[in-house]
Amino acid sequence: MDYKTDYLIIGGGAMAMAFIDTMLKETDATFLIVDRRPKVGGHWNDAYPFVRLHQPSSFYGVASRPLGRHRLDETGFNKGHFELATGVEVIHYYHALMEEVFIPSKRVQYLPLCDYTDNGAILSLMSGEEHKVTVNIKVVNATLMNTEIPMTHTPKFKVAEGVNCVPPNHLCRLAPKHKHITVLGGGKTGIDSITWLLANNYPADNITWVIPRDSWFYDRSKFQPDKDFLEYTLEFIAGQTENFATAATLEELCLGMESRGNWLRLDRNVWPTMFHAALITKIELEQIQRISHVVRLGRVESIDTKGMQLTKGEVSCQPDTLYIDCTAAGLCNNVNNFTPVFELGQINLQCIRVFQPCFSAALIAHIEVSIEDDALRHAMTRPTPMTDTVKDFLTSQAHLLMNEGQWRSHEEITKWLIDCRLDGFSHLIANISADDHKKINQLKRYGQHVKNAVDNLLRLAAVN
Numbered sequence: 001m002d003y004k005t006d007y008l009i010i011g012g013g014a015m016a017m018a019f020i021d022t023m024l025k026e027t028d029a030t031f032l033i034v035d036r037r038p039k040v041g042g043h044w045n046d047a048y049p050f051v052r053l054h055q056p057s058s059f060y061g062v063a064s065r066p067l068g069r070h071r072l073d074e075t076g077f078n079k080g081h082f083e084l085a086t087g088v089e090v091i092h093y094y095h096a097l098m099e100e101v102f103i104p105s106k107r108v109q110y111l112p113l114c115d116y117t118d119n120g121a122i123l124s125l126m127s128g129e130e131h132k133v134t135v136n137i138k139v140v141n142a143t144l145m146n147t148e149i150p151m152t153h154t155p156k157f158k159v160a161e162g163v164n165c166v167p168p169n170h171l172c173r174l175a176p177k178h179k180h181i182t183v184l185g186g187g188k189t190g191i192d193s194i195t196w197l198l199a200n201n202y203p204a205d206n207i208t209w210v211i212p213r214d215s216w217f218y219d220r221s222k223f224q225p226d227k228d229f230l231e232y233t234l235e236f237i238a239g240q241t242e243n244f245a246t247a248a249t250l251e252e253l254c255l256g257m258e259s260r261g262n263w264l265r266l267d268r269n270v271w272p273t274m275f276h277a278a279l280i281t282k283i284e285l286e287q288i289q290r291i292s293h294v295v296r297l298g299r300v301e302s303i304d305t306k307g308m309q310l311t312k313g314e315v316s317c318q319p320d321t322l323y324i325d326c327t328a329a330g331l332c333n334n335v336n337n338f339t340p341v342f343e344l345g346q347i348n349l350q351c352i353r354v355f356q357p358c359f360s361a362a363l364i365a366h367i368e369v370s371i372e373d374d375a376l377r378h379a380m381t382r383p384t385p386m387t388d389t390v391k392d393f394l395t396s397q398a399h400l401l402m403n404e405g406q407w408r409s410h411e412e413i414t415k416w417l418i419d420c421r422l423d424g425f426s427h428l429i430a431n432i433s434a435d436d437h438k439k440i441n442q443l444k445r446y447g448q449h450v451k452n453a454v455d456n457l458l459r460l461a462a463v464n
Contacts, residue, residue, distance in 0.1 A: 002132040003122065005032035005109065010116045011142035013042025014060070015349040015361035017094055018422070019140060021062035022365035024105055029137065032109045034116045036125065041094035043147040047087035048168040050196045054188055054279045055355075056082035056424070058225045060090070063362045063421050065101070067093055070226075077195055077284045082224055138368075140347045145334045145357055145386070150189060153328040160304035165323035168193045178322035179206060182308075184300055185326030186211035186266075188278040193324050194288050204290040208317070210308070212299045214272040216254065216390065217264045220279040225424030230432075233425060234442035236262055241446050244397065244453035250464045254390060270296070275390045276330065277355045300327070334386040336395075341381035342374065350383040354393075354400045359422040360384075363407075366416055380406045380413070394461035398454045405450070 007023065009016050012035035020031050039045055053060055057068030067090070068083050078084055085093070102108040113125045116139075121130040150167035159165045166174065171193055175181060181202070183193050190209065198204060221229075222236040239260040247253035254272075257263040264285055265272050280288075298311030303323060307316040339348050341364055352360045364381060371377050382399035385392075407413045417426040432439045 002134070003032055003109070003111075004134040004136070006030045006135075006137045007032070007140055008116070008133060008135045008138075009033045009140045009142055011035060011042070011146075012037060012040035012110070012112075013142060013145075013147075014044075014094075015145060015357050016040075016042075016140070016142035017097060018062045018358040018361035019142065019347075019349060019365045020102065020108060021064050021097070022362045023369070024102070024107065025064060026366065026369045028107075030107045030109075032111065032133065034111050034114050034122055036113065036115055038112045039091075039095060040098050040110065041091045043149045044087055044091045044094065046149055046151040046169075047091070048150065048189075048192070049087070049172055050168075051087040051189075051192060052084040053090070054084065054220070055223055056225055057085040057089075058082065059223075059356060059422060059424055060085065060358050061093055061422070062097060062358065065093070065097060066421065077199065077287055078220075078281055079283060081220055081281060082226065138345055138347055140349065142349045142361075144337060144339060144348055144350055148329040148333065150325055150328045155325055155327060157300040157327075158302040159323075160302070162305050163303050163323065164321070165303060165325055167325050167328075171196065171324055174322055175200075175202060178320060180208070180318045180321045181206065181324060182208040182210060182317060182321050183324045183326060184210045185328075186213060186215055186274070187276055187326065187330065189326035189328065189330075191278065191280065191284070191288055193326055194291060195284055198287050198290065205292065207291050208293045208295060208315075208321075209288075209291045210295045210297075210300060210310070211266075212296075213274040214266055214270045214296070215274040215276060215278065216257070216272045217285075218277060218279045219261060219264055220281050222262060223279060223424075225428070227428055227431075230425070230428050231439060231442075234429075234439055234446075236260075238442045238445040238449075241401075241449045241453045244457050245449040246452075247456065247460070250390060250394075250460055253460065267294075273389060275387050275393050277387060277393075330386075332386065332388055335388045335392055337385045338383045340378065341383065342368075342377045350381075350385065351396075352381045352384055352400075352403050354384045354396050355386070356422075359420070362420065362422055363416075366413075370412060370416075371410075376406070376410075379403075380410075391461060391464045394457045394464075398457035398461070401450055401454050401457075 006029040012033050061067035068085050073079050115123045117123050122133050123130050151169050183190050243256035247256055295315055297313040300308055300310055302309045341348055341350050349361050351357055382403050384396040384399045387393040417423045418430045
């Protein structure tokens with residue numbers, strides 16, 4: 001069978017869904033999704049059972065359909081902050097969107113368990129058959145932010161026979177059977193595993209945490225999309241922009257973010273070298289600081305029944321230890337990937353606002369529809385790829401500030417931002433009262449420093 005479509009979408013994850021959702025609303029185009037997975041939703045189909053978003057649900061999903069109920073959590077480690085959708089909620093959201101909106105539109109076709117080949121054909125991963133496809137307008141590559149997750153990645157260390165080393169997908173089932181658990185990895189997945197254990201009364205003294213690199217974390221309280229929190233968000237934005245504009249060194253920039261309360265770290269005596277932009281609350285920070293047995297000897301190279309061999313030493317472990325492998329690279333495949341969004345005959349879905357994939361894909365769709373000038377398209381869509389270190393973050397943040405300057409200078413784009421559900425703050429800022437002098441002053445501080453911030457971020461990126 002041969003296919004014909006206006007837009008061929010490679011991949012069925014979050015960015016693909018957000019792009020199609022906006023295009024369905026703003027065009028009469030047709031779409032064909034080619035997905036290697038059996039269901040839309042990307043890596044969420046293989047997520048561990050206790051995973052949650054680490055940003056409020058309001059920032060995630062597609063523009064036309066809310067995710068969650070925009071309510072504050074009253075209990076738990078996220079208490080006082082807006083809800084974080086569970087993995088189950090997210091995957092149900094995407095499956096329902098496909099079944100209730102995309103397919104009934106009769107403008108979206110979905111080909112699961114298929115791949116798009118280098119010669120422009122569609123390959124069935126089940127039968128091996130190839131099908132021709134005619135693309136009338138563009139191919140949309142929604143795979144640049146493919147996520148490496150614990151369930152499907154291959155560990156880079158050796159595990160001897162008799163060692164219990166599993167992804168966090170099995171933690172809930174196996175934890176009660178083991179008196180000691182070692183969590184491998186210092187990123188969000190490692191934190192998720194530890195906080196799940198602590199929330200379920202697993203003894204903190206029975207947990208070992210292997211942290212190859214310490215990380216800087218965002219304070220989640222700065223990212224609460226509601227008028228009652230707007231003052232704190234604007235102070236975050238103004239303060240960080242001042243810091244970006246004036247920091248003489250990379251170290252000074254990090255310390256400036258920390259002193260303003262924007263960034264957190266596990267241990268004030270350990271300098272973080274990783275920045276994946278994970279968001280945590282101060283309650284979560286207090287909880288993970290309960291783990292006293294922290295191993296900082298580099299990456300794990302091998303595990304046997306006696307213990308672990310790491311790049312900087314050895315650690316003996318208790319018999320029958322359960323090892324939880326949280327070392328998957330996540331979104332690191334996208335680090336420093338500055339592939340342009342708009343190319344001849346193709347759209348590459350990239351973040352154009354740092355760490356906001358769904359918003360970025362929706363806005364890219366709107367720019368595809370509403371902006372015809374190629375130079376302006378490129379100016380509005382400088383890639384802001386994912387980061388592994390603070391140095392990586394410098395260029396992505398500079399590109400974001402440049403993109404936002406272009407958006408604000410275009411009246412129609414500005415209106416779209418105010419109306420877009422996935423933009424958590426534009427509508428709040430647009431409704432600031434003229435006599436709210438504190439918030440007006442915060443916005444002025446941002447405006448006064450943004451140009452110097454861009455210049456200084458790019459300077460620091462070049463010298464580090």
